[in-house]
Every structure is written in structure tokens, then in C-alpha cells.
Amino acid sequence: MRLWDDSDIPTHRLMVEKVHQHEALAGIQLAHNGLHVSNRFTRSPTLSPSGGTGGWIDPVQSRAMSKRDIRELRRWHRDAAIRAKQAGYDIVYVYAAHNMSIFMHFLQSRYNQRGDEYGGSLQNRVRLLREVLEETKEAIGDSCAVALRFAVDEAEDTELRFDKEGRGVVEMLADLPDLWDVNISGWENDSLSSRFGRCGHQERYISFVKQITAKPVVGVGRFTSPDEMVAQIKRGTLDFIGAARPSIADPFLPKKIEQGRIEEIRECIGCNICTTGDHFAVPIRCTQNPAMGEEFRKGWHPENIAPAASQDRILIIGAGPAGLECALALAKRGYHVVLAERGEELGGRVLLESRLPGLSEWRWVIDHRIYMLRQKPNVQIYAQSELILQDVLDYGFERVVVATGAHWRTDCLGRSIHMPVTISEHARIVSVDDILRNVEVGGRVIIYDDDYYYMANVIAEKLCANGCAVTYVTSAGEVAPYTAATLEQDRIIERLLQLEVEIICGNTVTSVDTASVEISCRYSGRRSNLDCDVFIPVTERIPRQEIMAIAATPSALGEHGIKSIEAIGDCHAPATIAAAVYAGHLYARQLDNPLDQRYGFSRENYQPQVLVPPRAR
Ligand code: ADP
Ligand code: SF4
Numbered sequence: 001m002r003l004w005d006d007s008d009i010p011t012h013r014l015m016v017e018k019v020h021q022h023e024a025l026a027g028i029q030l031a032h033n034g035l036h037v038s039n040r041f042t043r044s045p046t047l048s049p050s051g052g053t054g055g056w057i058d059p060v061q062s063r064a065m066s067k068r069d070i071r072e073l074r075r076w077h078r079d080a081a082i083r084a085k086q087a088g089y090d091i092v093y094v095y096a097a098h099n100m101s102i103f104m105h106f107l108q109s110r111y112n113q114r115g116d117e118y119g120g121s122l123q124n125r126v127r128l129l130r131e132v133l134e135e136t137k138e139a140i141g142d143s144c145a146v147a148l149r150f151a152v153d154e155a156e157d158t159e160l161r162f163d164k165e166g167r168g169v170v171e172m173l174a175d176l177p178d179l180w181d182v183n184i185s186g187w188e189n190d191s192l193s194s195r196f197g198r199c200g201h202q203e204r205y206i207s208f209v210k211q212i213t214a215k216p217v218v219g220v221g222r223f224t225s226p227d228e229m230v231a232q233i234k235r236g237t238l239d240f241i242g243a244a245r246p247s248i249a250d251p252f253l254p255k256k257i258e259q260g261r262i263e264e265i266r267e268c269i270g271c272n273i274c275t276t277g278d279h280f281a282v283p284i285r286c287t288q289n290p291a292m293g294e295e296f297r298k299g300w301h302p303e304n305i306a307p308a309a310s311q312d313r314i315l316i317i318g319a320g321p322a323g324l325e326c327a328l329a330l331a332k333r334g335y336h337v338v339l340a341e342r343g344e345e346l347g348g349r350v351l352l353e354s355r356l357p358g359l360s361e362w363r364w365v366i367d368h369r370i371y372m373l374r375q376k377p378n379v380q381i382y383a384q385s386e387l388i389l390q391d392v393l394d395y396g397f398e399r400v401v402v403a404t405g406a407h408w409r410t411d412c413l414g415r416s417i418h419m420p421v422t423i424s425e426h427a428r429i430v431s432v433d434d435i436l437r438n439v440e441v442g443g444r445v446i447i448y449d450d451d452y453y454y455m456a457n458v459i460a461e462k463l464c465a466n467g468c469a470v471t472y473v474t475s476a477g478e479v480a481p482y483t484a485a486t487l488e489q490d491r492i493i494e495r496l497l498q499l500e501v502e503i504i505c506g507n508t509v510t511s512v513d514t515a516s517v518e519i520s521c522r523y524s525g526r527r528s529n530l531d532c533d534v535f536i537p538v539t540e541r542i543p544r545q546e547i548m549a550i551a552a553t554p555s556a557l558g559e560h561g562i563k564s565i566e567a568i569g570d571c572h573a574p575a576t577i578a579a580a581v582y583a584g585h586l587y588a589r590q591l592d593n594p595l596d597q598r599y600g601f602s603r604e605n606y607q608p609q610v611l612v613p614p615r616a617r
Contacts, residue, residue: 003030003080003087012087020088027091028084029149030077034102035062035111047073049105049112049119070118070128073102078135085140091179092144094133097151099186103129104151107169109159122168129169133176141178148177151185153205160185162205170212180217181242182206187275188487190220191245194270195358195454196491200228207237218242224249224267226257248274249288251302263371267364272486273578279485287365287578290325290585297601300589308334309592312398312563315340317387317547320348322569322580323403324369329588331376338397339379342386346370348405349570350577352436357461359454365577389547396561401587402548403580406541406570408432412509414450414539416475416522422511428534429512435459435536442468443533446517448509449474453482453576456538457492464499471502471530473519478505504530509537541574543567 002008012028019026035046035054046054047069048062065073077094084092096103105111106128112119118127129148137146152166159165162184170180183190184205192201200221210217218240223229229241247253249268256265266288274292277284283293291300314330316323319341327339345351347366354363373379392400410431412421423429430441432455445468449456457480460470472479479496483489496503507519510527517532548567550556557565568587569580595601 003028003083006083006086009083009087012084012089016088025090026088027093027147028087028089029093029095030080030084031095031100032073032076032102033100034105036100036105047102049102050114052111055099064114067116074128074132074135077132078139081136081140081144081146085144090144091147092136092140093147093149093181094129094136094177095149096129097149097183097185098190099151099154103132104185107160107165122165123172126169126172130173130176133173137176137178145178147179147181148173149181149183151190152182152209153184154186155184155189155205162208166205167208167212170209174213175215178215179240180209180213180215182209182217182219188490191272191275191487192222192270193272193486193488193491194222194361195458195488197270199223199225199270200232203232203235203237207235210236210239216240220244222246222268222270224253224265226262229257245270245274248284248286248292251289266368267361269361269364271362271577272488273576275487276482276485285578285582287576287581288368290578290582294601296604298589298595299602305329305332305589306593310398311336312592313338314399314401314591315392315395315397316401316403317392318348318403318405318569318571319343319346319381319383320403320405320569320580321350321365321369321577322405322571322584323348323401324366324373325581325584326401326403326568326587327379327381327584328369328372328376329585330591331373331379333588333591334378335591337376337379339373339381340385340387341381341383344384346381346383348403349436349580353455353577356436356458357465359458362577365581387547389550392547392550392565393556393560393562398561398563399591400547400562400565402545402565402567402571403569403584404544404547404571406543406574408538409540409542410537412448412450412512412537412539414537415452416450416508417539421509424511424513426514427512428514430534430536432459432536432538435462441466441534441536444469444471444531445534445536446471446473446530446532447536447538448517449476449480450508450537450539452476452480454480454488454492456480456536457483457496459536459538460496460501461499464501468534470499471504471532472496473504473507473509473517473530475508475522476505479503541570543571543574545571 016026035048038056038058038060039046046062047065051064053061081092095101107125112125117124153162154160202221206219216239219238220242222245223241223243224246232238245268250266271287273287274284286292291302294300313336316327316339319339327337330337350366354360408431410429445463447456447460460472463470479493506522510520511518512535516529517535518529520527551565568583
């Protein structure tokens with residue numbers, strides 16, 4: 001959001017009033033992003049302490065700020081703080097974190113090489129942050145708390161470390177802010193995915209802060225467990241618990257703790273699908289909370305759902321994330337639900353994938369839903385119950401939901417290969433499904449990644465741990481490009497290199513033989529042969545749609561009293577776990593209650609108004 005001038009205030013006020021209606025305080029973080037951004041929208045040169053390129057790929061350099069620029073920046077910040085107060089905010093943040101803020105750039109000697117009183121010694125580099133804090137307090141401190149969001153460490157070998165200059169900054173500003181909000185920089189370290197770090201991982205960096213300041217301290221660390229929250233308070237690390245991802249996954253987290261409904265918390269699994277929304281400039285999405293980002297557009301409340309609008313009984317086939325979520329949301333509505341799963345255990349792909357290295361917390365997607373479903377008297381669950389089409393017809397449920405998932409291809413076809421690949425009869429091809437079922441694999445393994453997310457690299461990790469020599473070949477120009485959006489890509493590459501995985505980018509597969517695989521460079525067409533005992537293609541999945549064949553003959557359905565049959569999740573269109581959960585939820589919301597908007601959601605259309613462009617010159 002913006003607070004550039006007074007015309008922005010009413011939008012903020014609207015939001016603040018809603019927050020206040022819930023007896024909560026409203027806070028705002030004011031940000032100037034310095035050279036972290038490229039000003040693609042305004043086309044103005046970006047500003048920085050002493051010029052140079054920033055974090056993005058754009059071929060633009062920032063402009064070194066003059067003293068006048070610094071005065072202007074202070075004025076902008078002060079004015080924005082006053083507008084924030086006018087909008088009704090209770091807490092106004094000064095932001096110096098994530099490597100994304102001009103005030104942090106002034107602190108960092110790699111960006112700040114100024115020769116004046118704003119550069120050089122730490123005392124000088126802190127000057128701007130101190131001035132802004134003082135001016136913000138002076139402007140609005142009578143009624144607003146002024147918080148400082150500060151990264152005490154960059155989790156890499158720079159001066160801004162918690163035991164070096166990070167500590168120095170806290171000592172210099174100790175009691176100036178009303179609240180210290182401390183974390184580590186950059187965003188990928190702050191919002192570490194569960195694959196690479198556990199809940200509370202920031203404690204060792206931030207625990208010193210409370211020893212220095214008398215002001216309250218808040219921190220984050222993907223806290224989902226109330227025990228861990230209490231432990232951090234009791235150990236004297238924090239006064240307040242910050243929870244961003246945990247409250248995306250479950251906005252009612254504090255309420256559930258307050259009411260002792262701990263078992264009902266939908267715990268964040270640390271997958272970072274939420275950060276992809278920011279990366280791709282679309283509304284936020286969450287694996288655990290399918291209502292996230294749909295509150296306005298679809299009118300979805302994360303906890304409440306409309307009661308059933310018919311007596312229809314619903315048969316759901318398949319208890320993966322789509323089937324489980326569908327069953328739970330329908331059960332909440334009050335429908336009578338029967339869930340049939342062919343496996344011994346419920347959970348589908350999540351059950352299997354959560355056994356891969358680093359993904360154990362993903363199990364919470366199914367644990368939460370299985371627990372909640374077991375509390376529902378209107379749900380019957382049958383494991384070890386593989387259904388065929390005839391069963392579906394014989395049972396005669398009014399509604400049938402097919403959530404039977406998908407299986408991985410083994411023929412290499414996918415995003416980048418569209419023509420059949422020559423595969424020798426004796427080649428040892430192992431599918432992703434085999435790996436998920438722990439089929440023995442040894443020797444020289446080639447993993448071909450045309451999927452671009454976690455599966456290929458996580459299998460590489462698993463097989464390295466089993467002693468295989470792994471080569472990772474991808475059609476992409478870089479390793480696992482989608483994981484840039486989940487903030488994991490650098491760590492994935494680092495891990496593959498640590499495990500001595502050979503990485504070959506920009507190549508597709510042309511043939512698979514008994515002891516070798518031929519690959520072809522996408523750019524030059526040059527072919528090369530790689531020794532290989534086992535080949536694992538990670539390309540696409542094929543939906544399991546056998547039962548859906550009946551949908552083509554509606555009369556047959558009618559004869560058996562079936563009003564509708566619908567495929568959801570991976571058996572409809574294979575995608576992420578988040579997409580499967582969403583698909584299950586969407587079905588449940590829409591049953592007997594179709595969304596009436598043309599697009600399935602409301603659009604945020606601007607009202608027409610007469611805009612007067614500046615006079616043409
Ligand atoms: P999604 O991500 O769409 O939920 P999954 O692959 O995770 O898909 O889950 C599909 C589930 O459906 C699996 O647990 C699988 O065992 C189950 N399944 C597949 N076919 C049948 C069937 N014919 N009858 C019952 N369960 C089935
Ligand atoms: Fe947590 Fe994943 Fe939801 Fe983000 S998308 S809040 S990481 S469960």
C-alpha cells in the first residue's frame with residue numbers, strides 16, 4: 001500500500017477501523033526500499049547511500065544521495081508517519097531489515113561508502129536511522145508507539161552480525177524505539193522454509209537484544225507451537241511472539257490458544273507457497289489455509305462456512321490433500337460424507353512426500369485434517385477401500401467427488417520434451433512413485449528435472465544419502481527455478497553442491513540406454529553421453545481418471561441416483577499440494593452454493609472517474 005499523500009489516507013482508515021472493531025491494534029511499517037528496488041513503475045532512478053547496483057536483475061544503478069536527498073527522505077518519512085496517525089494507526093514502524101530498506105543500506109558499509117557524517121564509523125552509519133526514529137517519535141509519539149524493525153544479523157559473513165555491528169546498533173539505540181522487532185536478513189533467512197530450518201531458528205541471533213534494552217522485544221521464527229512460544233518468553237528471549245506465516249496458515253491461532261483449542265490449530269508447514277504470491281505479484285496463497293487470499297474475492301472466512309443446503313450424501317474417493325480437505329469442509333457444512341481410500345493410511349501424496357528429506361512437517365497438512373475429521377460424527381472414513389466405477393454406481397450417493405490423484409510419467413515427456421524419447425528395453429527407469437515407495441536404487445543415477453520445483457532435488461538428496469552418485473540434469477537454465485519464489489533456490493543449489501551432485505542445466509534427454517543416457521543442449525543442440533545405471537525422470541504426472549469415465553454418460557448417473565460426479569485436485573489437473581487443498585475446499589464451498597460472479601470471484605474494479613492528465617507540453 002502507499003501513503004504518498006493525503007488521498008491515500010481513507011483507504012488505510014477503512015482498514016484500521018476494521019482492525020479496531022476486533023479490539024486489536026493496527027500497525028503500519030513504512031518503507032523506502034532504497035537500491036533494493038528498481039523503480040520499474042515510477043521510472044525514477046533509485047536512491048542509495050553511495051550509488052551502485054542493488055539486489056534485482058535490472059540493469060540500473062542507484063543514485064548516491066545528496067544531503068538534500070537525505071533531508072527529503074526524512075521529510076517523506078515524517079509526513080507518512082503523520083498520515084499513518086491520521087489514518088488511526090496505533091503502531092508505526094521504522095524499517096531497517098531484510099536488506100530491503102534504505103535505513104538498513106545506510107547501516108551496511110558495503111552500500112554506504114560516504115565520506116560525510118552519514119558514512120564511515122558505525123556511529124555515523126546509524127545517524128540517519130536515529131534521526132528518523134527521533135523525528136517519528138516527535139511527530140506522532142504522543143499517541144502512537146514507534147517500533148523499529150531491525151535485522152540484527154545477515155546470517156552470512158558481513159559486518160552486520162549479531163555479535164558485531166548488529167549488537168552495536170542495538171546498544172546505540174537501546175531505549176529509543178518503543179518496541180524492538182528483531183529478525184535476521186535477508187528475507188530468505190528470515191522466512192526460512194521448514195526444509196532448511198526449524199521453528200524458532202532465529203533465537204540464537206536475537207536473544208541478546210533483551211539484555212540491552214528496557215523496551216519490549218518481539219521476534220518471529222515460524223512459531224506454531226504454543227509450548228515453543230512460552231519457552232521463548234520464559235527464557236527471556238522475547239516479550240511478544242510474532243507470527244506471520246503461522247497466522248497466514250491459521251488466522252485464529254491466538255484465539256485457539258486462548259480457548260485451549262490447541263489441537264485445532266492449522267499449523268504452518270513452512271513450505272513458503274505464501275511467498276510465491278509476492279514473487280509473482282498475485283494474491284497470497286497458503287497450503288494450509290485455502291481461504292487465504294480469497295476473503296474478499298470469494299467472501300471466504302477462514303473458519304466459518306455456510307451450512308449445508310441439501311440432504312445430499314457425498315462419496316469422496318481418495319484421501320490425499322484434496323479429498324481430506326473436501327471431506328472436512330463438507331463435514332463442517334453439515335453434509336453426510338463418506339471418504340474411501342485405497343491405501344492403508346490416509347494422506348495420499350503428502351503421506352509419501354513428507355518422508356522425503358526435510359519435508360517431515362508437510363505431514364501436518366494431513367494430520368490436521370485427519371484429526372478434525374475424526375471429531376465429526378457425520379463423516380465415515382474407510383481405508384483399504386479401493387473403489388471401482390461399478391462400486392460408485394451401486395452405492396448411489398447423490399454426489400461423488402473423485403480425488404484419486406495422479407501418477408508420475410516415466411517416458412520423459414513433459415514441459416520440454418513433446419516427441420517420444422528412445423528408451424532401450426533394458427534401461428533401468430525408476431519412477432518418482434517408486435522412489436516415494438522406497439524402491440532400492442544404487443550406483444550412478446541420473447535425475448532429469450523438467451518439473452522445476454522440489455521433487456527432483458529432494459530425490460537427489462535422498463539418493464546421495466543412500467550412497468548413489470547422482471547427476472542432476474534439467475531442461476531449465478537454472479536449478480529448480482520455481483524455488484526462487486519459495487526463497488529456497490540458493491539453499492537447494494548449495495545442498496546439491498555439498499552432496500557433490502553433478503549439475504547440468506539447459507539439457508533435455510534424447511535417449512535412455514542400459515548403461516548411459518544421451519542428453520542434448522537446448523541452446524546448441526550438442527549431444528553428450530552420461531554413464532547411468534538408473535534413470536529417474538521427474539517431468540509430469542498423469543491424472544487417475546478411470547472413475548470419471550462415467551461423467552460422459554449423464555443418463556447412467558441419473559439411473560443410479562447420482563446428481564453429479566466431479567474430479568478435484570491432482571486427478572483433475574496435477575499441481576501443488578496447495579492447489580489440491582484449494583480444489584477440495586472450492587468444491588465444498590460451491591456445493592449447492594454456486595459462486596454467482598462470472599469469474600468465480602469479485603474483481604477490484606476502480607470506479608470510473610475523470611482523470612485529468614498533466615497539460616501536454
Ligand atoms: P490429491 O493431491 O489430488 O489429493 P493424492 O495423490 O495425494 O491426490 O491422493 C489421491 C489418493 O487417492 C491416494 O491416497 C490414493 O491412494 C487414492 N486413490 C486412488 N485411486 C483410488 C480408488 N480407486 N479408490 C480409493 N482411493 C483411491
Ligand atoms: Fe505456512 Fe506454507 Fe501457508 Fe506459507 S503457505 S503460511 S509456509 S503453510
